[in-house]
């Protein structure tokens with residue numbers, strides 16, 4: 496039988512990753528593209544997907560006929576069954592049927608789901624949570640994403656709006672979050688939260704080596720790693736604050752779901768996951784029931800930047 500291939504995409508607000516998988520689940524070709532979303536239209540994102548898939552086919556040299564399916568993870572509220580993108584915060588999609596045009600164009604099925612949920616699926620099928628029926632996933636990036644696997648299945652709640660773990664309020668008097676609420680986990684523990692803390696301290700006249708991006712931006716994980724290595728006190732405080740609230744959130748999540756494993760992913764975890772994991776693990780016991788806390792594992796995501804690509808692959812039947 497001729498080899499068949501799947502193409503998987505991780506569509507982000509700033510970059511899109513694409514990969515060609517062979518039937519054994521190995522990545523045989525990959526590429527990375529900038530996503531221009533500012534002022535774009537749904538049509539543009541559709542064109543972006545088409546151009547990335549076409550480029551993957553052309554550059555990998557796979558015969559067009561051997562393409563079996565395409566799957567993607569993208570930010571937003573997505574009906575995974577129908578592929579309707581109900582809402583996407585960084586991409587110009589509202590109640591948009593992205594599945595029909597893509598599957599029509601390439602003549603193969605197209606699957607799409609929320610990127611964080613798809614990332615948790617990836618870790619569940621191929622990564623740190625393999626064989627676990629109860630999984631909590633937390634992805635620490637610019638924002639904070641969360642996903643749940645309950646009873647071996649992805650749990651997304653009513654209308655695919657659930658599992659917003661990043662918007663769990665962990666300090667009602669805390670800083671304002673992008674969602675309008677105060678003290679969400681995202682506002683305290685994400686890169687945005689850590690950057691805000693460092694900015695606040697600099698405004699008070701303190702100094703930090705952390706290389707902050709301009710205009711309310713965050714920082715590169717590499718820069719935070721460097722600042723920590725240089726014993727930058729303000730950066731260390733930002734990390735401690737982030738981990739403190741991650742431990743509080745994780746404790747509650749453990750109490751509610753009694754998961755087999757809590758998987759921590761995202762760029763921060765990839766570059767300095769051991770530091771974060773150690774700090775979270777050191778205090779999570781204070782915030783959950785001892786009887787439950789002892790059976791749960793805390794792990795770093797195993798697939799790194801590829802968890803969404805592998806999760807997309809796992810959506811293909």
Ligand SMILES: [Zn+2]
Nearest residue numbers: 662672674679
């Ligand atoms: Zn929020």
